[in-house]
Amino acid sequence: MSLTLRQLQIFLAVADTGSTSAAAGLIALSQSATSAALNELETLLSAQLFDRVGKRLVLNDNGRLLLPQARQMRDAAAGIARQFAGADPSVSVSLQIGASTTIGIYLLPQILAQAVRQHGPSIPQVMIANTADIAAAVAEFRVDIGLIEGPCHEAGLLVEPWLADQMLIVAAPSHPLAQLRHLLSFAELNQAGWLLREAGSGTREAVEQALVPYLHYLRPAGEFSNSEAIKYGAAAGLGIACLSHVVVADLLASGQLVVLDTMLPPLQRNFYLIRQAKKVLSPRLSGFLELCRQARHAPA
Template structure:
């Protein structure tokens, strides 16, 4: 492509100023260089853009056709430059963010609203999947940054701890464990109940097994579901007991559809993580979003150890 933005800039300067002499000052060129650039543009297009009337240049019909297109192209180029100016407000435009299911449904909307929503900035494109799929997408450069709720064992990825999340045991109000109020449920009783679990590869599944199996030795499965929202509804329907993030079940506990089951288990917490490829070059926008996530705090969760 031989057409250049500089040629269009000179064309607009001549159109606004009415002569190559006056336009030269606007584009920081000599009059002869400005005139030569305009002649080169007209030769390239195979059409005169101005009628020469004495020392004045009057835009003709060809010039009037080119004028709005030239302004549009230069405005777009200016916007591109502004997006990469250091210190400019960061936009989510162009970013591809991945989040594991619990984070993507219950936390990420608030994070995006705080980062971009109040200023009218463009939001990133978001992929929501289980932790294993998000890790694979980050490793394959399909997404720029991953927010995951399970450990990442891929050595090609940079993993940094993010926030602590509290896991609690919940059941329907009519469930036998919930009916036994006034005392903590012993481990023996927890070994005998049916547990509602996420699918293998889920960060929540791995976190729950990591938290419970050392104490219960085995989890008797009562059902397997592909997202925590389904588990929450299944528990409320009385299909079994669940161990879920407090942020997932807070609304059902408030409404009385679920109750938190007090147990003799120690406090159950897990880390959420931010991940990106070690070979990834962090743009200004990407690094700004990553830094925002690290600063972001939610109102509830585990206290740092």
């Protein structure tokens, strides 16, 4: 008996749904046939792929090892089918784009609009999460490419520097540090309360890498899961924050935030394009990557 694409499709359906009965509904098989196919696959591989937890099937370490390879084979087979069916890949392929929060909210919509103008009305599906989650999704073939705003720690990915991003330290005009008329010292910044992103966020890691060498420690005044909350928290006087210029530009223009003058050097971080090293680039994905690269030269 040899490994079949159908067995891998069934495995992926069970992994996505958590049961053979739910998977059967996705792949138009009976529950018994789905269970039999999964058992055949596990027998063929001489390994259990799921832990049985009550009525649910939960991927174990064997299953997690197989998961990205199974997704890669499924995607490759779908691409072959489209190619030889004469389908137009620019229309039929639905791209899966992953973006970390700042990029997904502030930069990606303009690139998507350009993609629609050049390649037709189909808008890619977008996953927005923190940098660590996007990198994991790219590594596991759950998204085609990722646009992230922090260092990438996943193995097996191609990482391409993309855009430079200016970071600013901001506060409400009424904040005590905003009232001072001198360059703020490291000691003054060290004593301030900082509004921070959650662990795993590219913004959190970039802020810590930029500031901790000078301040040694950031005293948290609050932790938030997105930069919008931090921005408005700073405007409300809850603390100071280090955020991307693209995030705070509107509140700086309206006067609800001010940039603090400090003894720190200019703060800058990089955004990155990431993709799986084994990912096969379709024409549409190659075109989307090129649009992203063109954004490097777009006027600010």
